[in-house]
Amino acid sequence: MIVSSLLDTDLYKFSMMQVVLHQYPGAHAEYRFKCRNPGVNLVPYIDEIREELHALCSLRFTEDELSYLRQWRFIKSDFVDFLGLFQLNAKYIDIAPSPEDNGEIEIRIVGPWLHTILYEVPLLAIVNEVYFRNTAPDMDFTEGRRRLQAKIALLRDTPGYADCRIADYGTRRRFSRDWQKEVVTTLHQGLGAQLTGTSNVWLAREVGLRPLGTLAHEYLQAHQALGPRLRDSQVAALEAWAKEYRGDLGIALSDVYGLTAFLRDFDMYFCKLFDGTRHDSGDPFAWGERVLAHYEANRVDPRSKVLVFSDGLDIPKVMELYKHFHGRCQLAFGVGTNLTNDVGPTPLNIVIKMVRCNGQPVAKLSDSPGKNMCDDKAYIAYLRQVFDIPETAEI
Template identity: 70%
Template sequence: MMIQSLLDTDLYKFTMMQVVLHHFPGADVEYRFRCRRTGVDLAACADEIREEVAALCTLRFTEDELDYLRGLRFLKSDFVDFLRLFQLDTRYIDIAPAPEGGGALDIRIRGPWLHTILFEVPVLAIVNEVYFRRTQPQPDYAEGRARLAAKLALLGQPGQEACKIADYGTRRRFSRDWQEEVVLATRARLGTQYAGTSNVWLAARYGMTPLGTMAHEYVQACQALGPRLRDSQVFALDTWAHEYRGDLGIALSDTVGFDAFLRDFDLYFCKLFDGVRHDSGDPEQWGERMLAHYAAHRIDARSKLLVFSDGLTAPRIVALYERFRERCQLAFGIGTDLTNDLGYEALPIVIKMTRCNGQPVAKLSDAPGKTMSDDPGYLAYLRQVFGGAAEPAP
C-alpha cells in the first residue's frame, strides 16, 4: 500500500478544503489527468493504479492525525471535526487506458469538491511510484544520493544562510520512502536554511513546518463560483482573506496570467497579503515586475516574500537568490528535481480542475504547454476577458 495516511499530501489541499467547507460546500467539480510527454506507457499501469487508489479510499484520519491538524492555528475546529468523518470514495474516480491508445492513461475525478479535493496529490504520487516500480525495479539509489549531495552542497555554500529551501515534491516523487530519505537528508545538511515541507505527513512525523496556501484549482473554481468572470480572481483573494484573517498570506500569481494578476493585485491586496508565489513563466522577469509593482504602490518590498516554485533546480535557486537577495524576502519550493532525481526521466504529470458546477474553468499559464482545458471556446473567452496570451488548447 503506497499511501498509508491521508496526511500524505500537500498542506494546501487542507487549507483549500477548509475554504470549500465554509464557503462552497455545495460545489461540484471535475478533474482530468494529463501527462505532458507523449510516448509514455501509463496504460499498462492502470490496473495497479486502480488497486492502489482503492486502498487509498479505505483510509480514515486517526486521532493522532486529527490532533496534529487541530494544533495548526489556521485550521478551525469544525473543519477538523469534518475530517473525522471523511473518507475518499472510489465512486468519484475513474481510471482506465485512454481511448486514443498509445499508452495514454485516462483519469477522471467527478463529484462534490469537498469530497474529491484530496484525490489529486496521492493519486499523482501513486501513478509515479507504480510507473517507476515497473520501469526501474532496481533503482540506483547510490546515484540518487550522489546527485542529492551535490545539490545540497551547492545550496548550502557559505553566504547563503538566508536562502530558505522547502520540499514541494510529493506529487512527482520517485516513491514515498525516497521522499522521506531526501527530506531528512536535506534538513540535516541545510539546517536553518531548510524551511519545511509541503507534505503534512512528513511534517507531523518529524516535527517540520508544513508549508502551503492555495493552488490553481481554487482560483479556477472561483471562475464559476464568483459574481462574474472578470472579478473571479479578486473574489478568490477576498474570500481567502476573509477565511484566514491574515494567516496563509501568499497569493498565487499565474492562474489567469501575470498581467491580469498585477491588474487585480492592487494596493489593498499588496498590503493585505504577505507575498506572492511564482509558478510559471520566466522567474527573473516575474521577480523584477513584482518588485516594480510593489514600488509603484509605495510598498517596501523588503517586507514582502517572493516564493519561487516552478521547476526549480539547485543552480537556478542560487542564481535567483543572488539576483533578489536583500531586495525582498525569499523562499524556494523545490519539487521534482529534489524528490525524483535518480538519473531517470521524471514524469511531467498533472491533475487539473476542468469544470466547476458544470461550467468550464481553466488556467491561463504564462508557460507554453501548461494551459489545460477541455473547452477551447471557453479558453478563448477567458483570454478575451483577462487579456491572456493566445496559447492553443492542448
C-alpha cells in the same frame, strides 16, 4: 500500500478544503489527469493503480493525526471534526486506457468539490510509484544519494548563501514515498535551518518540520464558476481567502490569467493585505522585477514582502534567483521534482487539473506554454477577451 496516511498530501489541499467546507460546500468539480511525457505507456499499470486507489479509499484520519492538524492556528476545529468523519470514495473516479490507444490513460474525477479535492496529490504519487516500481524495480539509490549530497553541499558551503533557504515541494512527482522521506530527512540533517519545511503534512509530522503551503490554481480557477462575474473571479477568490484566514497563509498565486491580469487585480489593498506572491510559470526574473515594481508603485516596501519561487527549480537556479533578488525582498524557494525524483530515470511530468466547476469549464491561462488543460476553445477565447489577454500570448 503506497499511501498509508491521509496526511500524505500537500498542505494547500487542506487549506483550500477548509475554504470549500465553510464557503462552497455545494460546489461540484471535475478533474482530469495528463502525462506530459511523450511515449510513456501507463496502460499496463492500470490495475495496480486501481488497487492502490481502493487502498487509499480505505483510509481514515486517526485521532493522533487529527490532533496534529488541530494544533495549527489556521485550521478551524469544525474542519478537523469534519475530517474525523471524512473518507475518500472511489465512485468519484474513473480510470481507463485512452480511446486513442496510444499508451496514455485517462483519469477522470467528478463529484462534490469537498469530497474530491484530496485526490490529486496522493493519486499522482500513486501513479509515479507504480510506474517506477515496474520500470525500475531494482533501483540502486547510490547515484541519487550522491546527487542529493552534492546539492546540499552546494547550497550549504557556497559563501554568501547562508540565508538562502529552500523547502521540499516534491510529493506529487516523487520517485517513491520512502525516497521522499529519505530525501527530506537527509536535507534536514545536512542543511539545518536552510531547510524551512516541506509541503507534505505527513512528512512534516514524521521528520519534525513545518508544513508549508497556501493555495493552488484550482482554487482560483473554481471562482470562474463561483464568483459574482468572470472578470471579478480573481478578486473574489482573494477576498474569500482573506475572509477565511484573516492574515494567515497570505501568499497569492499570480499566474492563473498571466501576470499582467493578476497585477491589474492585485491593487494596493491586496498588496498590503497579503504577505507575498508565488511564481509558478514564465521567466522568474522578469516576474520578480515586475512584482517588486508593482509593490513600489502601490507604496508598499518590497523588503516587507515575500517572493515565493516554485516553478521547476533546481539548486543552481535557486541560488541564481537568490543572488539576483537578495536584499530587495524576502525570498522563499520550493524545490520539487529535482529533489524527490532525481535518481536516474526520467521523471514523469504528470498533473491532475480541475477542468470544470459546477458544470462550467474553468481554465488557467498561464505564463508558460503547455500548462493549460481546457479543451473548450470557445471558453479559452472568452477568457482571453474578458482578461484582455492577446491571442499571441502563450497559454
